[in-house]
Amino acid sequence: MTSDISLPRPQAREERLMHPVEFIQRSARRQEEALRMHNIRTTHGLGAATEVALTEVTLLGSRRLGAMPTSNTLYNAYRGNFTELAPCDLYGLPENDPNVQPTPRALVEKQFHGHELTMKTLGL
Incomplete structure (x- = not known):
C-alpha cells in the first residue's frame, strides 16, 4: 500500500537574469548608503555609525509629524535635504508630496x- 501523504518538496527558485544596467540602477542606492555608512564608520568609529543608523531608522519608522499621516520632514531635516522649511512642507498635502x-x-x-x-x- 502506498500512502498519499508526502512531505512538501521545496520548489526550485527561478533565477531572474538582469541586464547589467538594470542591476546597477537597482543597487545604486544601497551602494551609496553602504559607502556613506562606511565613511562614517571609518572616520568617526562604529559608535557614530550605529547612532546615525538608529536615528535614521527611528525617523523613517515614525513617518509622522503631528497629525499628518505622511511626512518625512524630520528625516529630511536630519539628513540635510531641506534648504529651507516652509509651511507647505508641513501640511502633508498631496501636491506638496513628491511621491x-x-x-x-x-x-x-x-x-x-x-x-x-x-x-x-x-x-x-
Whole structure:
C-alpha cells in the first residue's frame, strides 16, 4: 500500500537574469548608503555609525509629524535635504508630496476646467 501523504518538496527558485544596467540602477542606492555608512564608520568609529543608523531608522519608522499621516520632514531635516522649511512642507498635502504623482486624467481636467471633476474633490 502506498500512502498519499508526502512531505512538501521545496520548489526550485527561478533565477531572474538582469541586464547589467538594470542591476546597477537597482543597487545604486544601497551602494551609496553602504559607502556613506562606511565613511562614517571609518572616520568617526562604529559608535557614530550605529547612532546615525538608529536615528535614521527611528525617523523613517515614525513617518509622522503631528497629525499628518505622511511626512518625512524630520528625516529630511536630519539628513540635510531641506534648504529651507516652509509651511507647505508641513501640511502633508498631496501636491506638496513628491511621491504622489497626478493621474493623466487629473492633469487634463485641471488644464481644461481649472479643477478636478472627480467626486473626491467634493468630499463625498
